[in-house]
Amino acid sequence: VESVFDAAAAGIAASELRATVVELLREVPGLPPVIQAVHILGIAVVMAAFVVPHLKILGVAAFGQSYREMIVRLSPWGWWTLGVMFLTGAVFVVARPFRYVHNPVVAIKFSCLAVAVALSLWTRARAARTAPDFRNVHKALAALSIVAWVGVILAGRWIAYVDYLFWES
Amino acid sequence: VEALWQWIEGSELAFQIGATWWFPLLESLHVLGLATLLGALLAVDLRLMGLTGRAYTVAAMSSGMVVWAWLGFAVALVTGVGMFISRPAHYAANPAFQVKLLLLLAAGINLAAFRWIGRTPRKVAGLVSLLVWAGVVVAGRWTGHLN
Numbered sequence: 001v002e003s004v005f006d007a008a009a010a011g012i013a014a015s016e017l018r019a020t021v022v023e024l025l026r027e028v029p030g031l032p033p034v035i036q037a038v039h040i041l042g043i044a045v046v047m048a049a050f051v052v053p054h055l056k057i058l059g060v061a062a063f064g065q066s067y068r069e070m071i072v073r074l075s076p077w078g079w080w081t082l083g084v085m086f087l088t089g090a091v092f093v094v095a096r097p098f099r100y101v102h103n104p105v106v107a108i109k110f111s112c113l114a115v116a117v118a119l120s121l122w123t124r125a126r127a128a129r130t131a132p133d134f135r136n137v138h139k140a141l142a143a144l145s146i147v148a149w150v151g152v153i154l155a156g157r158w159i160a161y162v163d164y165l166f167w168e169s
Numbered sequence: 170v171e172a173l174w175q176w177i178e179g180s181e182l183a184f185q186i187g188a189t190w191w192f193p194l195l196e197s198l199h200v201l202g203l204a205t206l207l208g209a210l211l212a213v214d215l216r217l218m219g220l221t222g223r224a225y226t227v228a229a230m231s232s233g234m235v236v237w238a239w240l241g242f243a244v245a246l247v248t249g250v251g252m253f254i255s256r257p258a259h260y261a262a263n264p265a266f267q268v269k270l271l272l273l274l275a276a277g278i279n280l281a282a283f284r285w286i287g288r289t290p291r292k293v294a295g296l297v298s299l300l301v302w303a304g305v306v307v308a309g310r311w312t313g314h315l316n
Contacts, residue, residue: 030311032314033265033307033310033311033313033314034307034310034311036310037303037306037307037309037310037311040200040203040204040306040310041207041303041306043200043204043208044203044204044206044207044208044211044306045208045211046204046208047204047205047207047208047209048207048208048209048211048212051208052208052209052212052234052237055237056233060233061209061233061234061236061237062212062232062233062234063232063233064225064226064228064229064230064231064232064233065222065225065229065230069224073221073222150201153197153200153201153204154197154198154200154201156200157193157196157197157200158193158197160193161190161193164190164193165190
């Protein structure tokens with residue numbers, strides 16, 4: 001698997017696209033912080049769209065809203081935002097692919113992301129059937145998905161600080 | 170003020186934050202805090218503007234949401250102060266950080282004008298809140314790029 005990622009990184013590194021992206025990031029004033037800020041604003045929308053309904057299942061948020069109405073209203077926000085997150089994140093991966101393929105924190109982040117998205121969808125589908133009454137299993141799943149989303153967010157920030165965690169490498 | 174910054178920067182706590190994994194820890198919790206703040210605020214602001222969730226009153230939409238915004242703000246404030254004291258003179262002179270503080274002040278004035286002092290129109294209060302907080306995030310991220 002590692003060689004597949006290495007080959008992909010090598011392909012990106014040699015590409016015309018990478019040259020263009022690196023040039024834009026270098027030449028357009030403020031482009032790196034603005035793209036990163038959009039990525040961070042996306043995290044806030046993910047919170048609103050995926051985490052708040054889970055907090056509602058746990059009975060600690062959004063008391064005045066209906067669970068079923070919420071998930072219908074929030075789903076498009078969640079999916080569109082994940083698309084924006086992919087694009088804004090991809091800019092930096094394309095610019096410096098080797099920084100990411102050998103970074104164990106990236107693996108942690110995307111493992112958390114896979115768990116967070118899968119658990120969120122599953123939880124939603126199960127909880128929507130019995131809403132507004134939630135069973136303990138729904139609450140456990142909601143709590144687990146929140147932990148996974150928090151893991152994605154914290155790991156995302158720690159990608160840049162991998163040396164603090166894996167300093168021997 | 171310079172003497173105050175120097176005294177803070179020379180403290181053991183400031184040194185520990187700046188020289189160890191404390192700084193990235195605070196920074197990642199800062200992101201978590203601001204995402205909680207803005208995630209909760211987004212629904213309320215959009216409802217104030219009349220753009221989403223019109224099935225609910227503003228009060229129903231805010232119930233159990235505004236408290237999360239304050240919780241997120243508290244986390245972001247504590248972690249933000251923690252990062253600030255690691256290099257106070259540096260941040261105080263950082264133009265992006267100065268803009269961020271001004272925008273935070275604007276967010277506070279907008280909230281006060283809407284909630285406590287006067288009766289700013291809902292749509293204005295919601296729109297200003299969203300724009301100003303987005304600006305806070307941009308200026309905050311920009312702060313880290315100016316060294």
